[in-house]
Amino acid sequence: MDTEDYTKKCRSLSLISGGLDSQLAVCVLRDAGAEVEGVTFETPFFKADAARKAAAALGVKLHVVDFTDDEIALIKNPPHGFGGAMNPCIDCHATMIRRAGELMTSLGYDFVATGEVLNQRPMSQNRQSLGVVARTSGLEGRLVRPLCAQLLEPTIPEQEGKLDRAKLLGLSGRRREPQFDLAKKYGLTDYPSPAGGCKLTEKGFGHKLRDLLEHEGLDERRLVELLLVARRFRLPDGTSVILGRDANENRLLAARRTPSDTLVAPVSVPGPTALLPRVVSESDLDAAMRLVCAWSRFDCFSGDITVKIVADATTTERTIPRPYDRAPFLPFQIT
Numbered sequence: 001m002d003t004e005d006y007t008k009k010c011r012s013l014s015l016i017s018g019g020l021d022s023q024l025a026v027c028v029l030r031d032a033g034a035e036v037e038g039v040t041f042e043t044p045f046f047k048a049d050a051a052r053k054a055a056a057a058l059g060v061k062l063h064v065v066d067f068t069d070d071e072i073a074l075i076k077n078p079p080h081g082f083g084g085a086m087n088p089c090i091d092c093h094a095t096m097i098r099r100a101g102e103l104m105t106s107l108g109y110d111f112v113a114t115g116e117v118l119n120q121r122p123m124s125q126n127r128q129s130l131g132v133v134a135r136t137s138g139l140e141g142r143l144v145r146p147l148c149a150q151l152l153e154p155t156i157p158e159q160e161g162k163l164d165r166a167k168l169l170g171l172s173g174r175r176r177e178p179q180f181d182l183a184k185k186y187g188l189t190d191y192p193s194p195a196g197g198c199k200l201t202e203k204g205f206g207h208k209l210r211d212l213l214e215h216e217g218l219d220e221r222r223l224v225e226l227l228l229v230a231r232r233f234r235l236p237d238g239t240s241v242i243l244g245r246d247a248n249e250n251r252l253l254a255a256r257r258t259p260s261d262t263l264v265a266p267v268s269v270p271g272p273t274a275l276l277p278r279v280v281s282e283s284d285l286d287a288a289m290r291l292v293c294a295w296s297r298f299d300c301f302s303g304d305i306t307v308k309i310v311a312d313a314t315t316t317e318r319t320i321p322r323p324y325d326r327a328p329f330l331p332f333q334i335t
């Protein structure tokens with residue numbers, strides 16, 4: 001078929017993470033005759049900043065979809081389990097593609113595209129996995145992988161002559177040199193490392209997320225967002241202590257307090273603010289006050305520390321006598 005036939009443009013909705021492969025997919029699709037718009041997903045666990053930057057550099061309109069409810073549902077119940085931390089990658093990826101497919105249908109695009117490369121990841125990007133994702137997302141025939149399309153069955157836009165299969169690529173494997181060569185060809189210089197930026201892949205973050213899931217649950221978005229800041233402790237009776245690490249975090253914790261939370265902060269010395277979403281026992285509240293003192297700047301002052309306790313609509317003060325020791329609390333810190 002002559003290349004001229006591809007002047008009847010088709011419209012692609014391309015998943016853009018901001019990484020090199022998703023940027024290359026946009027460039028290749030344009031070469032193959034498609035108009036490209038982008039879609040990316042955002043949650044408290046990963047931001048769309050890199051995608052926004054890449055889309056702006058590529059001159060692509062970007063749809064940013066809040067994916068938080070989907071991600072939390074998957075964390076609570078990941079049909080294919082977790083990766084090395086609390087990252088439900090297989091189901092997360094498939095759900096993103098399904099959501100992109102819904103957007104494709106509602107906004108009238110011809111197909112969804114991704115920057116996947118056959119066999120780049122042994123488990124999730126082998127031929128069988130790519131086929132499973134296409135089928136389970138309901139996008140079979142309308143899911144194009146421009147970087148490895150020549151190694152896969154032709155999709156509907158290729159069969160219809162809207163997308164020039166000859167200009168799609170046949171990349172396979174883990175070697176990155178072909179992508180780096182293509183980056184030079186297309187003048188792409190700004191791209192984050194692959195798979196970076198998702199907190200769910202970090203083991204330490206996974207411990208905090210697991211702790212929240214098992215105690216307060218993940219339904220309160222404010223508490224999920226607060227996982228990204230502050231130190232966290234789980235006291236013996238089950239009270240969670242979210243302890244600010246600097247003045248900004250102290251202000252943030254005070255601002256995010258709801259009437260059912262308790263706030264503890266030193267008033268006679270500089271030190272951290274602690275947010276307690278739910279006080280389980282008087283002994284935990286007492287421990288939280290001592291914990292706040294132990295992380296305060298008590299060395300600079302000779303007297304005992306007075307802390308304020310904000311609970312319900314009332315503020316009270318208590319003086320906590322020395323010594324202030326961090327060691328007893330370290331076993332309760334979640335790291």
Ligand code: SF4
Nearest residue numbers: 087088089092093198
């Ligand atoms: S790394 Fe994070 S955003 Fe990417 S698929 Fe896994 S869970 Fe989803």
